[in-house]
Amino acid sequence: MSSDPRSFLEFLARQRPKHAARFPDLRADQVLTFMGTTSFSGTHASCSIHALRGIERGPAARELRISLGGTLPRPPVRGECVTVHMTRVERYQGFQVKSRALGQGTVEKELFEPTAGGLMVKGAQLYTVHHSPYTLQFFENVPFEEVAETLSGLSHALVAVGETANLSPRFVFHHEVKDGKVTLFHGDGLALKTYMNIRQNRSETRLVLDLEDFTGFALRGTVEEFAPQQHPEAFERICQGFQAGGWGKPSRVFRYTPEDYEPIAPR
Numbered sequence: 001m002s003s004d005p006r007s008f009l010e011f012l013a014r015q016r017p018k019h020a021a022r023f024p025d026l027r028a029d030q031v032l033t034f035m036g037t038t039s040f041s042g043t044h045a046s047c048s049i050h051a052l053r054g055i056e057r058g059p060a061a062r063e064l065r066i067s068l069g070g071t072l073p074r075p076p077v078r079g080e081c082v083t084v085h086m087t088r089v090e091r092y093q094g095f096q097v098k099s100r101a102l103g104q105g106t107v108e109k110e111l112f113e114p115t116a117g118g119l120m121v122k123g124a125q126l127y128t129v130h131h132s133p134y135t136l137q138f139f140e141n142v143p144f145e146e147v148a149e150t151l152s153g154l155s156h157a158l159v160a161v162g163e164t165a166n167l168s169p170r171f172v173f174h175h176e177v178k179d180g181k182v183t184l185f186h187g188d189g190l191a192l193k194t195y196m197n198i199r200q201n202r203s204e205t206r207l208v209l210d211l212e213d214f215t216g217f218a219l220r221g222t223v224e225e226f227a228p229q230q231h232p233e234a235f236e237r238i239c240q241g242f243q244a245g246g247w248g249k250p251s252r253v254f255r256y257t258p259e260d261y262e263p264i265a266p267r
Contacts, residue, residue, distance in 0.1 A: 005182045008208070008217050008261045012175070015210060022089055022211060028241040030171045033184070034085065035223075036205035037197035038162030045160040045167065045205045048073040049214050049266045052086065052157040053118060057144050064097050064123035064147070068157060070267030071119065072112070076161050078103035082111050084121050085158040085167040086151050087129060089211055093150050095142070096167055097123030121159075129168050156214045156266060158207065166194050172208075173241035174234040183257050185234040187242060187250030195252070198223060206256060207264065215265045219258035226255050 012031060019031050036045030051069035058064050066084050076082055081101045087094030099111040099122055112121045126142055160167040170186040177183075184206065188195060198204075204223040209216035228235040235253055242250050 002261050003259065005177070005180070005258070005261055007263075008219070008258075009177065009182065011210075011217060012208065015208070015216075019211065023092075026171075026241070026244050028171075028173060028244040029237070030173050030241055031208065032089065032211070033170050033172050033186075034158055034207040034209070035166075035168055035170045035186075035194060036160045036162075036207065037166045037194055037201065037223075038080075038160075038203070039164035039197045039200045040079070040162070041201045042203055043162060043201065044203045044220050045162040045165050046073040047161075047167070047205050047207055047218055047264070048159045049207075049209075049264060050118070050157050050159060051266060052151075052154050055086075055148065055151060058123065062125055062141060064126055064144075066097060066121045066123060066157065067115065067118065068121065068159070069118040071114075072159060073161055073267075075108070076102045076111060079163050080161055081163075081165055082121050083160045083162075083165040083167050084123065085129070085160070086154055087169055088150055088154060091150070092169075094129045094169070095147060095151070096127050096129055097121070098125045098127070098165070100124045101163075160205070164197060166197050167207075168194050171241055171245075174237035176231075176234070181257065183255050185231065185238060185253065185255050187238040188252045188254070189242070189247050189250060198225075198254075204256060206258065209264075213266075215263070218262045218264040219256075220260040220262070221256060221258035223254050223256045225252055228253065231255065 053067035
């Protein structure tokens with residue numbers, strides 16, 4: 001890993017116009033990123049990018065089987081799960097699928113199994129990562145047909161390994177560089193699963209990607225909530241972004257300070 005942000009900042013500048021073209025209705029300076037968290041203090045989500053080969057129904061309701069190319073970033077250890085994130089960027093609609101947690105009578109093959117040149121993740125619970133009627137219930141029950149239609153034609157999926165691993169999209173509406181350190185700013189509309197992890201563990205892995213070929217950077221650092229008066233320009237930019245997206249006002253605003261910058265590409 002590198003602690004030098006220069007290559008990342010050059011990459012970030014190249015992504016702004018490319019991301020803007022993908023979200024023509026969102027008339028705000030932004031880059032879509034993906035926020036990986038865990039619930040175990042001091043740990044970072046281990047993230048990877050994979051070719052998405054297919055999805056199919058699991059043997060029980062709410063279960064899903066996801067076929068991926070490549071291998072996991074690392075095997076899960078006791079208490080950890082495998083989470084797969086899949087988003088149709090042009091719709092800003094998607095899902096994350098979590099396996100069971102390893103341990104307490106659950107063995108590795110109940111989380112995933114190797115396949116020829118890849119693996120199959122055995123999702124035990126499905127969550128939407130966009131506003132929908134299903135988000136009103138903690139244990140969401142999304143019809144398989146809706147999942148399949150939303151994800152039709154999707155080429156890649158993101159994976160996170162960790163305790164209660166969570167991987168969700170966030171628009172970065174502002175960033176600052178002071179004394180050689182980068183800070184990224186985003187807002188949340190609702191206090192959902194990601195915030196529950198942040199309350200226990202401020203360590204975060206942030207994926208910043210070219211949405212055409214899914215190359216980019218995996219950043220490792222810390223995230224914390226801030227008060228509007230602490231960063232007035234950032235707060236204003238976030239509010240402008242939320243207004244442009246028709247999402248009202250952010251309920252919470254956050255700053256993320258990366259410490260390490262690692263290039264990442266599909267496995």
